[in-house]
Amino acid sequence: MEKKKLLIIITSMVIASILAFSTFKEQTNVYAFALAEEETFGGSNSEIARAVAIWDTSKVIVGYTNSFGAGGYDAFIAVKNGATLYMWTIGTSNDDYAYAVAVADDYAYIVGTTNNPNNYYDIFIAQWDLSTNNLLNTKFIASGINNPRADIATAVATDGTYVFVTGRWHDDKFFLAILDANNLNIIDFASLDFGPGNDVAYAIDFQSDSTYRIIIAGGTNTISFGGYDAFITRIDWDGVSLNVIWSLRFGATGNDAIYSLKTTGAAVVVGGFLNNNGLIAGFTIDGGFVLARATVFSNPSTITSIAISGSYLYAVGYFSNPPNHDDALILQIDNNGALVDAKGYGKGTIDRAFGIAIDGSDINVVGGTSTYPNNVYDATSLFSYLFVQWNPLVIPPTYTPYMRSQTISLTIASITPPTYSPTVSTSPVTPTINSPSDGEAFYVRFT
Ligand SMILES: [Ca+2]
Ligand SMILES: [Ca+2]
Ligand SMILES: [Ca+2]
Ligand SMILES: [Ca+2]
Numbered sequence: 001m002e003k004k005k006l007l008i009i010i011t012s013m014v015i016a017s018i019l020a021f022s023t024f025k026e027q028t029n030v031y032a033f034a035l036a037e038e039e040t041f042g043g044s045n046s047e048i049a050r051a052v053a054i055w056d057t058s059k060v061i062v063g064y065t066n067s068f069g070a071g072g073y074d075a076f077i078a079v080k081n082g083a084t085l086y087m088w089t090i091g092t093s094n095d096d097y098a099y100a101v102a103v104a105d106d107y108a109y110i111v112g113t114t115n116n117p118n119n120y121y122d123i124f125i126a127q128w129d130l131s132t133n134n135l136l137n138t139k140f141i142a143s144g145i146n147n148p149r150a151d152i153a154t155a156v157a158t159d160g161t162y163v164f165v166t167g168r169w170h171d172d173k174f175f176l177a178i179l180d181a182n183n184l185n186i187i188d189f190a191s192l193d194f195g196p197g198n199d200v201a202y203a204i205d206f207q208s209d210s211t212y213r214i215i216i217a218g219g220t221n222t223i224s225f226g227g228y229d230a231f232i233t234r235i236d237w238d239g240v241s242l243n244v245i246w247s248l249r250f251g252a253t254g255n256d257a258i259y260s261l262k263t264t265g266a267a268v269v270v271g272g273f274l275n276n277n278g279l280i281a282g283f284t285i286d287g288g289f290v291l292a293r294a295t296v297f298s299n300p301s302t303i304t305s306i307a308i309s310g311s312y313l314y315a316v317g318y319f320s321n322p323p324n325h326d327d328a329l330i331l332q333i334d335n336n337g338a339l340v341d342a343k344g345y346g347k348g349t350i351d352r353a354f355g356i357a358i359d360g361s362d363i364n365v366v367g368g369t370s371t372y373p374n375n376v377y378d379a380t381s382l383f384s385y386l387f388v389q390w391n392p393l394v395i396p397p398t399y400t401p402y403m404r405s406q407t408i409s410l411t412i413a414s415i416t417p418p419t420y421s422p423t424v425s426t427s428p429v430t431p432t433i434n435s436p437s438d439g440e441a442f443y444v445r446f447t
Contacts (some may be wrong), residue, residue: 032341033332033363040372041078041085041431043067046439048368049078051305051355053103055130058080059357060108060366062098063441065089073097075112077128080443081391085433090126090135090426098124099153099167102350104160104181106131111153111165123153123177125165126424127184128189133428137184141177142203142418143170153177154218155204157391162187164296166201171425174201174218175395176242187415188297190242190329193411194231194249197222203261203270212237213245213285215268219257225404232261232283233410244412246287249305250390250405251275262313271303274388275401278303278317278329289405292388301329301383308423309358313342316353316365319383321346328353328367329379330446344379345444347371363446372434374442387442 029074045066056069058081064073074091075098091116094115102109107127114124123141128134139193143151154167169175174192179186193199201218205215214235219228229251236243250256254277267290268283278295280303295301301319309316313333321327327346330353334340344366345351351374353367389402431441 002082009226013165029189033446034248035376035444036447040369040371040434040440040442042440043431044437047441049366050098051100052357052364052366053358054357055103060083060101060103061227061366061443062110064097070425075110075386077108077110079130087429087431088426089429090424092422092424100156102156102158104158109158109163111156113152114140116142118277118413119144122151123167125153125184132142138424139184140420140422142420144418145170148170154202157159157205159208161192164204164206164214166204168200172198174199176216176425188242188404189417191413191415194408195222196219202257202259205261205263207263215261215263217258217270220249223408225251227255230256230259232258232270232409234287241353242412242414244410247408248287248405249408252401252403259303262306262308264308269308269313271306273302276300280315287360289390292390294386294388295383296386297383304354305356314356314358314363318352324348325350327351330365339385342379344377345374347374361447365444367442369442370436370439372436
């Protein structure tokens with residue numbers, strides 16, 4: 001018991017230091033970041049980059065393209081090292097999309113969805129060898145339901161031994177797939193459901209020692225305080241069985257969701273959407289709420305991806321910036337909790353950031369734009385970074401409506417899902433660089 005209490009205290013301190021609890025401290029580590037590099041890449045039709053991961057000195061970028069490949073949209077993987085960018089498509093003759101990537105050893109695990117003409121959309125998982133630029137394995141998993149976008153993988157995490165994947169399943173459920181990192185064989189596949197509403201997972205991460213503590217988060221309208229609520233759940237895996245440890249939903253009266261999560265120490269930090277604002281919140285690994293903050297602009301904003309590096313928390317997303325439509329948003333928060341810097345990125349059309357990964361002093365951000373070069377500007381004066389109320393109230397009110405929370409019961413069922421093997425092709429492509437046409441992937445690096 002004492003050990004557990006101590007763990008909770010330590011965890012709370014970790015989160016608090018990241019998320020701004022210790023307002024009594026002076027800010028000591030101020031360094032605003034600056035644009036170091038900007039590149040757009042794509043073809044005559046549309047591209048969007050959805051995620052980025054680090055492999056040695058390279059950045060591994062995934063997304064989807066309608067300009068190249070086997071037909072319709074194809075997933076793409078781009079590997080950028082210095083000024084050099086190589087790009088390959090991965091796909092079937094129908095539409096294929098990549099939404100997330102995780103890297104371990106020399107392998108990139110790419111997840112998304114593919115159109116199956118008999119089955120609408122199915123889960124798509126690929127293993128790519130970064131050292132030889134080859135597609136090693138693919139796995140297509142179908143629930144068999146004929147609803148648009150019924151089965152989608154949205155997030156992936158790996159330690160090089162196992163690959164953990166989550167997303168939408170059977171239209172109104174979500175799933176946890178545990179695969180062998182060597183060959184993508186399915187070790188366990190769990191259908192997860194809060195109830196009759198839509199329960200969609202967007203984020204996954206884990207910690208491990210003798211047990212894997214897997215955290216999954218997303219949005220649900222099975223039971224909610226209005227619209228969709230955000231949810232977060234912990235499922236432990238000992239290599240044999242899956243056990244739900246806790247599940248929590250929270251939200252305001254509008255739509256709320258978690259789109260990204262990272263564990264650090266015994267803490268869990270999430271990013272997402274709350275009441276039309278970007279959300280950053282912290283929890284303990286035991287499901288305790290620590291605190292939450294929101295990016296409150298005069299128009300909607302959202303956080304799509306977060307990264308933790310040393311004592312800094314980074315978050316990216318986008319905000320409505322009329323008349324320039326959406327602009328990408330990049331935040332840096334220091335270990336005393338202060339907002340160190342916030343940059344806007346974009347021009348007159350829709351500019352959105354979907355992925356961030358930190359590599360030493362490099363802050364790597366990817367997304368979609370239609371213009372090059374874009375404006376990079378100080379966004380700190382455009383929004384308030386406000387504490388969000390939680391029940392019970394822990395700090396003086398600064399933000400309304402208050403967020404409410406409640407535990408929610410999760411039904412878990414390990415099943416053997418249908419799989420199939422469509423013809424998948426991969427081919428190297430030469431994208432146009434820094435001359436966008438009809439929507440383009442972007443990579444920007446700050447230091
Ligand atoms: Ca394009
Ligand atoms: Ca395709
Ligand atoms: Ca459901
Ligand atoms: Ca814009």
